[in-house]
Amino acid sequence: MSEDAIRLVTIGRIFRRRWRLLAIVALVGALVGYGASLLFPPSYTTSTSVVLAGQWEERELLTQTEIAASSAVVDRAAAALDWKGVSAADLRDQVKATAADGNIIKISGTASTPEHAQELSDQVAKEFVTFASRLAGDGTESDTEAGPEALREKVVQTNRRISDLADAADPGQTVEGVQARTELEKLRTALQEAMKKLDEADPATNKANMVVMGPAALPTGEAPPTRTQLIAAGALLFFVCAVIGHLAAARANRRPRTEPEIAAALGSALLGTVDVPGERLEHRTQGGARGAGLRRILGLDTRWDVPTPQPSGGEAGRQTRYRRVCARLRDRVPGSRRLLVVVPDTDEIAHRAAAQLVTEAQNDPSATSSSRRNPVLRVVEVSMSRPLVPDRDTEAGALVVLSAGIWTSGELGGIAEACADAGHQVVGTVVAGAVRTRQRRTADHAPQHTAPPVAVGNDAGGGAG
Incomplete structure (x- = not known):
């Protein structure tokens, strides 16, 4: 994601996997917009049109609009209205004048009530006509x-x-x-x-022949921004910021995503990649037990930036991948030896892959001698925040099985250090990925070999399984 362009499929993945969080963020934004609407009381706007007779140039009309909204006119209107608590300076910000086609000056007034808005527009228009006539007539x-x-x-x-x-x-x-x-x-x-x-x-x-085209209309709705507009704007703003935040975090993601990068971070050889069938397998992120419920509700316990599983190549192809991994293990650990299979405790895909590896290691139809038998595998879970691997007993090393793109280089290095502290050499790395099956399995088409119970432990004893 850090090197790829942002595409619509990425936005769709955010909506699909983080819709609960986005909905809650939008709700918070709507509440913020509602709070902002309480700070800004509703206002109403209406306008009065004044027709100017004769021939007028554009610059002369602009001059008249400046006169209509000037303090000389608005102050006279404020004195005539004599509203309590409203000064002439306040009214200057609530009066606007614009020039329209046909030598028409539109004078708009904004007030806290529809009646006051109507009175303000009419009074300013009246004072404007009087003032303009005095300027153009015999006022000298x-x-x-x-x-x-x-x-x-x-x-x-x-x-x-x-x-x-x-x-x-x-x-x-x-x-x-x-x-x-x-x-x-x-x-x-x-x-x-x-x-x-x-x-x-x-x-x-x-x-000087100016005519007011009737009284201003009584406003029937609030002037923008209305309370509804503020609520909608707050929800939209928070929603967009949440999406941008997801994209920015994904762009800044520096987690190893390719198999060679993962193997290099663990300091071991890559033994292969395996597929795990299942469209609902999810990459779970770590979180404290106290906030696990809230993270699950918000969808924060599932990574959103992991690509959608690709279509499966079939059961035969998946089993072939597992057999090849077992064959490479036999080459690296000759003889009937024991190995620890280290799996992150929150990586469901890696757990499925490790269980399948154990099954394939036990079902060894190609073995012809004891020197060619598969090693005995024992699965142990480790916490990625504080990895702890059982001490070496009879194991010949450790095999790390995990998913791609969800662990940082520091977390992978922590697993390697935990294996070294326990006396285990990391003999190889297996990267697991989820794939989509073409059709659901029924009871009649169940796989012949089911995974037996896997020994799982995080203790320091590390006995043979």
């Missing part, structure tokens, strides 16, 4: 005569003066009188057209 009282209203008054006075001049002209039908009145009417028409164009071009007339 220091220069009133120079403004548009003063110019209109001058035009009205000029029209009156033109009327007086027309009345004072020659009332007769002389050519001079008619021409004078015609010129005065042309002047009056020109002034009226000029005022009309001035009104159309005056930004104070057009851009």
